[in-house]
Amino acid sequence: MKGLFPQYDYSGSIDHAETWKTAMFVFDTNALLNLYRYRERTREELLEALEKLSDRIWIPHHVALEFQRNRLTVIAAQGRRFSEIRKVIDKAKSDLTNSINNLQLKKRHTLIDPEPLIIGFETLTADFLQELDTLQQNQQTLNTPDPIKNRVEEIFDGRVGPAFSSQDELERHNKAADLRYKSKIPPGYMDKEKDRNEPDDFFHNGLIYKKKYGDYILWSQILAYSAERKPQKLIFITDDAKEDWWNLVELDGPKTIGPRAELIEEALRVGNLDTFLMYRPEGFLKFAKEFLAAEVSDDTLREVRDVSLENKKNKSIMYDSSDPKSSIYLAVASWILDTYNMLEDRSGECPDFIANDGDKNHGFIVQIIRRTSSNEITRAIEKAIHASSISTLDTITVVFIVETAMEAQQIQEFIVSKKIITSQNNLLINISQVTSKRGSPFLAPYLYCNYNDIPLF
Known part of the structure; x- marks a missing residue:
């Protein structure tokens, strides 16, 4: 041999x-x-x-x-990182200021003075942003030599x-x-x-x-x-x-x-x-x-x-079509790409997908509903709220995958019943069924709307 x-x-x-x-x-x-x-x-x-x-x-x-x-x-993707990091810094500054203001330290604890922290953070971020501007000036752009x-x-x-x-x-x-x-x-x-x-x-x-x-x-x-x-x-x-x-x-x-x-x-x-x-x-x-x-x-x-x-x-979204769950994710990815030019498959991370329309990032969480369960619905929405709070996503959509129109109605009625209360204005809900279109998995939405504006059937 x-x-x-x-x-x-x-x-x-x-x-x-x-x-x-x-x-x-x-x-x-x-x-x-x-x-x-x-x-x-x-x-x-x-x-x-x-x-x-x-x-x-x-x-x-x-x-x-x-x-x-x-x-x-590739050049465009690298350029977007600069705007993304600026959003992170702006959010951090806003969160710090708002959180300290909410403590009402001047009224409740006069010994604690947060001003040095706020001023120091402002100085730190200003220096970083100035360095970021210098780096961006040296970054390759789309229409320059x-x-x-x-x-x-x-x-x-x-x-x-x-x-x-x-x-x-x-x-x-x-x-x-x-x-x-x-x-x-x-x-x-x-x-x-x-x-x-x-x-x-x-x-x-x-x-x-x-x-x-x-x-x-x-x-x-x-x-x-x-x-x-x-x-x-x-x-x-x-x-x-x-x-x-x-x-x-x-x-x-x-x-x-x-x-x-x-x-x-x-x-x-x-x-x-x-x-x-x-x-x-x-x-x-x-x-x-x-x-x-x-x-x-x-x-x-x-x-x-x-x-x-x-x-x-960030590899391309590839799934084994013999796996029912993979077919579902492929259908969701295809549906997202009908609207957005760029899509990142997060391979099981939260959110499952991040799409980009040029200057905004949009997250998508896929929740497969086998039997209508209030716990599954609640967990999926809580996951979306948490992902939104710790990221720079402009919107986040929970995509509920159901088998029948009756299950779609049950999910919608549960959300409207105010068993879940949230003030997330950037949270969207999609309730869909995956069907076949020319032999390929296809997402057929029953409902797609803002979380706070879900109507009754």
């Missing part, structure tokens, strides 16, 4: 130092877009590491295309693979991807539901692409490059953490062992490689420090790791 199944060997026997001497380095879109998420020093250290490998780097055409298409979205884009284009000048020559060629890849996804052959099958949440097609240079096939397309372009150029050794750097790229083994939580065995086998068989490795950005920088003598600080490694973890939290 020895040597028959190299794709299943995760013993760490590969000589990374020897591989780094001759390997080609290929980068995924997410690894390049992270440059907009890093601080200046981290970004510069990563770019310098790329420049040290300038004669041995390459990206598929689809990676270059997705980088150009998605960079403005983009030095990061220019630098990436210079580094990969002449090192981008060819584009598809025709729609027929692209369609052949789409059909191959579809067959692979049905059999869960990696990579990309975790993106098979992508078109259910948002428009899947986009148009570029006369061709119509489907976003859900992006991972397979870039993988096929890597294999074609390897088979033609015969680099023997190839290292792929991606910040995608999904199971259709990595071998995840359950051991007190999912543990990443290495790339999927199917990918290794295909890289060796189709790409004619003798060595195929995959790194996350942190791993790439660790080895760059060791084998290239690249300047990589511990702070940089920490930030790269933190950004990767944040990206994993």
Whole structure:
């Protein structure tokens, strides 16, 4: 058996130092877009590491295309953080002042003087906001010259693979991807539901692409490059953490062992490689420090790791359609995306989803009602009130999922009966049923209104 199944060997026997001497380095879109998420020093250290490998780097055409298409979205998301932190500070200042005023210390306890605290907090926040203004001035904006884009284009000048020559060629890849996804052959099958949440097609240079096939397309372009150029050794750097790229083994939580065995086998068989490795950005920088003598600080490694973890939290909303609960959450996500452009899946945290309409954040809590229960209804609303009080959400919606119109009426009557009393003006209630629409889960609302304005049936 020895040597028959190299794709299943995760013993760490590969000589990374020897591989780094001759390997080609290929980068995924997410690894390049992270440059907009890093601080200046981290970004510069990563770019310098790329420049040290300038004669041995390459990206598929689809990676270059997705980088150009998605960079403005990432820039906009980073820009929103400045307004979000300002809201947090304003709320903290207001809460502190109101809470102290409510104590009526001047009347009830003249020995306690809160003025030094209030003045000190004002000074502290003013200094921070001034520093924030300076940082924002250096932040990349949507319509100003983009030095990061220019630098990436210079580094990969002449090192981008060819584009598809025709729609027929692209369609052949789409059909191959579809067959692979049905059999869960990696990579990309975790993106098979992508078109259910948002428009899947986009148009570029006369061709119509489907976003859900992006991972397979870039993988096929890597294999074609390897088979033609015969680099023997190839290292792929991606910040995608999904199971259709990595071998995840359950051991007190999912543990990443290495790339999927199917990918290794295909890289060796189709790409004619003798060595195929995959790194996350942190791993790439660790080895760059060791084998290239690249300047990589511990702070940089920490930030790269933190950004990767944040990206994993904000992964696309993907659910197993065979799981009834997953179908419900998918229907809710699709319904939210009918109104809002951006959606973050919180993977079981509270709230379950956060949507953004440009300058406001809206939270959504999903409560599945199996049997109408006053305790479940009360807990869901209390959870929403608590989430609203400790966050910067402009609105928060409790989405009650019911099976029948009678259950919807019972929930509505319970809320109106004033067994729950609240003054939350930003709390909304949605009572809905999940049905099927063209084979896909679909949210059919019975009621959607402000908590304080719920009418009787």
